[in-house]
Amino acid sequence: MRKYMLALAALLAGLVALPNAFADDNVASNGVISGVRFDGGDGSYARAVRNGVTLAIAADPPSTYLDDKTHAFDGTDVRIFKEIMKRLGIEKVTWNIMPFDAMIPTLLSGRTDIIVDNLHENAQRLRVVAFTSPAYWYGSAIAVQRGNPLKIHGWDDFSGRTIGTLRGSLNHQLLEGRKDLKELKLYTSSEAEFADLIAGRIDVAMEDGIKIGLFLKQHPNAGMEFVTDYRPLPQEYGYARYALRKGDVDLNHAVSRALDEMRADGSLAAILRQFGYTDRNLWFYPVKN
Incomplete structure (x- = not known):
């Protein structure tokens, strides 16, 4: 019985200490995560x-x-x-x-x-x-010239077209495996890519959806538009x-x-x-x- 009571007392003491243990791990008022030490390891x-x-x-x-x-x-x-x-x-x-x-x-x-x-x-x-x-989470989208004159709505419609995307991006990796494109044009910035789309130098700009949306919000009269019914591949x-x-x-x-x-x-x-x-x-x- 004595051993049981000692064990119970130790358990209760541990439970009482738990709130303080968790409190030590809260975000402190100065913004630094309290309790993050990472002692040892690779330094x-x-x-x-x-x-x-x-x-x-x-x-x-x-x-x-x-x-x-x-x-x-x-x-x-x-x-x-x-x-x-x-x-x-x-x-x-x-x-x-x-x-x-x-x-x-x-x-x-x-x-x-x-x-x-x-x-x-x-x-x-x-x-x-x-x-x-x-x-956070996001996916790809495509933009075309205003009015979508080439009727491009999905991945299959890229065949025979000139597609633009950011060099080194995930879309670059996906598109470079396609042999049916007229041309794959690579850019170092989305602004240059969108400028070429508006000028007619590419048929499709394949970019993050949020980038296209932000550009159109900032340039509502730009000669390009979202393809709203585009369904990205799972890899996108x-x-x-x-x-x-x-x-x-x-x-x-x-x-x-x-x-x-x-x-x-x-x-x-x-x-x-x-x-x-x-x-x-x-x-x-x-x-x-």
Whole structure:
């Protein structure tokens, strides 16, 4: 009986201590995630706190871009990462803007530490980089000249046409396997791609749906339009994530931890809404074809 009572007392003491244990893990008032230590491991998180990080972005609105008016970097992913850096206590942050297809080589060379312009996870990329936990969800869409004179509505209608997309993107990988296209034109920015579509130099612009929507909102008189009945292939949509070197496990865990807390406390959704996304973009919804 004495042993039973001692065991029960120990259990009750542990239960009483639980609220404090959880309280230690809350987001502190200064924005730093309390209790995140990542002792041991590869030391990449500790180095980031001590030395700072260099973040890779592209001219890729609305995700990442240089604002012409403020001359400051902005975008969905830029604002998400400013909050992540604050929560992780990483104060020295350098932003490095580059062509989209240069981001992975620059990361692997050690010149940058995290790819902040979000990427979709796929087998080809997984061979060389590691991804964080999910940030948000989106998929591909297509735009054509206003009035859709070529009657392009889906993947099968691309045959014999000139298709444009961003170099190094997931759409680039999907389209380069097609042998029935008239031409595949690759761009370093979506603005150049849309300009060529309006000028008639390409027949289809295949881009993230949110990019096309934002461009049309900003340029309502542009000579292009959404193809609203386009149904993306399953490979064309999924969670957006961020990429790090495979060896930087601690830093990846820290960033993913901050992302997960932002999804849970509503701050990630608040940022997404500032750029035209909705709460639907927080969770993956299968698209039926």
